[in-house]
Amino acid sequence: MQKQQANITDKIIAEISELLANEKSYQHVLSSMCTPPKDIIRTIAGLFAEINLGDPGLFPKAVEMEQDVLAELASLLNAPQGWVGTITSGGSESNLLGCWAARHWARKKKKIQKGTILLPLSAHVSFEKARDILDVKAKWIGLDEHFQMDITRVQEAITKDTFGIVGIAGTTGTGVCDNIKALSDLAEDHELFLHVDAAHGGTIFPFLSELGLSAPSFAFENPGVKSIGVDTHKMMGGLIPGGSIIFREKTYTEAIAKNISYLSDSSTQQLTVTGTRPGNSVIASWVLLKKLGREYMLERVRSCMENTAYFVHQLEQLEEIKLPFQPTINIIGFRCTSIANEELAMNLRKKGWALSIYDQWLRIVVMPHVSKETIDLFVADLKKSIQGER
Template sequence: MFPDEGMEEEAVLDELRKKTSRDLTFNSGKILGSMCTYPHPLARRVLSEYLDRNLGDPGLHVGSQAVEMEAVGMLSNLLGLDKGYGNIVSGGTEANILAVRAFRNLANAEKPELILPESAHFSFLKASEMLGVKLVWAKLKEDYSVDVGDVESKITENTIGIVGIAGTTGLGVVDDIPALSDIALDYGLPLHVDAAFGGFVIPFARSLGYELPDFDFRLRGVRSITIDPHKMGMVPIPAGGIIFREKKFIEAISVPAPYLAGGKVWQATITGTRPGANALAVWAMMKHLGFSGYREVVRRAMELSRWFAGEIRRIPGVYLIREPMLNIVSFGTRNLEKVEEELKRRGWGISAHRGYIRVVMMPHVRREHLEEFLNDLKDVLTR
């Protein structure tokens, strides 16, 4: 009910504290199944200082817009492009929708179709419904990467583009993007890489010596990439990233916004008013951590994943769904639903709705949390 009279600030905050006391927090170490993490202290400071900046009206916040473009530039460089075109957006969902929208608008197909792996994120379902683009699902191979032959066999004159995934949501699998890129070039189709999760992992893991396929703009068929700073980039929610190889993709999704206080601009994002502070935090975190800082974050996460996978393998009745490629370890057990329910009852933030339990080694996840989790898992299994 809308309150008749206002309350004191402290009373409001007290009530909020009570109402949110049931939330799990990242600092507790109990959240193991999320791709988000605690806000880095620097990002917190940036957010509180620049909360009023609106990138939907960049004429008013010219400096912030320039910083957003610098952040887009840094992300493009990380992904192998000298100069890319894009925006800091609300997350991987918006980024994927923008890529599909650009492909559709440039293709002019009568009945547009997009070919994507069965492992693709559900954001493409939203894109499909909103944009009137039919999804054509490509099968997965035994290793859960997309079957490139199946992708090729599904190309028709209505195909507007192909999607490959660099870090699937469930298992962290990186598709054979080089082969998808070749097909895209052969058929003159654009390839979109959903690296919402892997974008802030793969470049660093490769520099640490982990063998992972090429996945970015170094492959000529790749036309756009989703990369989310609010996942392994350690920037507070919401902060996603969409990068296009060429300006024409941005132009294909831009609409005029004529009556803003700062003057007429063209907007290429779904949201109009949008948080400048988060884009500034993306910039600030990349400046602060640099390649070497993120590499250390990824080193810890990858080492923890390999250790955890080894521990999982030693528990009778528990099996890995596949060897981890990135910092995601997914496993199955007998009586999965019961095991999930009991682990949840003990306060663990995990889920098994995909048919397995997924543990994402985000920066807030420490070995002691995982040891505690493993003890609980073993205990639950012996009941």
């Protein structure tokens, strides 16, 4: 009987493997902020697949593990005593929650019903979704020469209708960290809610100074910062889906917190948009942060930064390749003086590479799966594409 079952499983897995055989393997993926998980994380995905954090009364130990994960993240973010948080489905949900908290706070504290939130032009598309869902107004602020939200323009844009500011710690297109300290000062001066989207940068910036690299101040050490989103399924290497949001104080979650009376523990309060939530993703993060710990993250960030520097060096050897910015984290932009971005991207895609066009450049994210060997292969294909070989 057991043997028969094993045969059926093998057959189904073989069928699925065949179905997915032509999906991109991460080996040639230079466009993603996700990366294949370690073996132990894959095992956890299967072993603890039934744990639902949307019904905490059934899984009290897993709930404790979620609090452990949040405490680790809160400590990376210099969160003060009294912080509260939740694991989310990723950066988009965390940004929606941050804006939701800001809107409620503005309605209560500033009596602004449908105010305006200021966002950098570099903000992720999830903020457009948040604007539409929350029915607030958004004003996009241009960037300065460092690709940061232009502080003078932020200052000029603040009116009595403004209730919040969003700063990005590690933008999608350049990896740049906005000047969170200056935004925090403005938020304090004008009584505004500052949400920081550190979906990607939140698990990179806290490790840079220990690696001898320059590290911006992006977190709760800046008093204007009221909430920060950090993803666990990006640089950390946790299971998809996984993100988090930490609030400076419980008061900011007033609007979000909902009692769910029908669950096994009727005192359950959810801080998420989603109800049912995967426990295996949280347990995976617990292993990464509590068991593998700081050494694991440091080494990951170190090797990605080293490979980014190597990648940049290789690109700089090519006369036709120009970099619009010097990477501060593991995101590189480049363009070619002799071929349009679209054509170059198409040529490289034909050679099997996944990379994105962002604004005026081709964008690469140097995640842990992007090794020096991969970089060499890519640069060889890039040279061929520049020379007109299809």
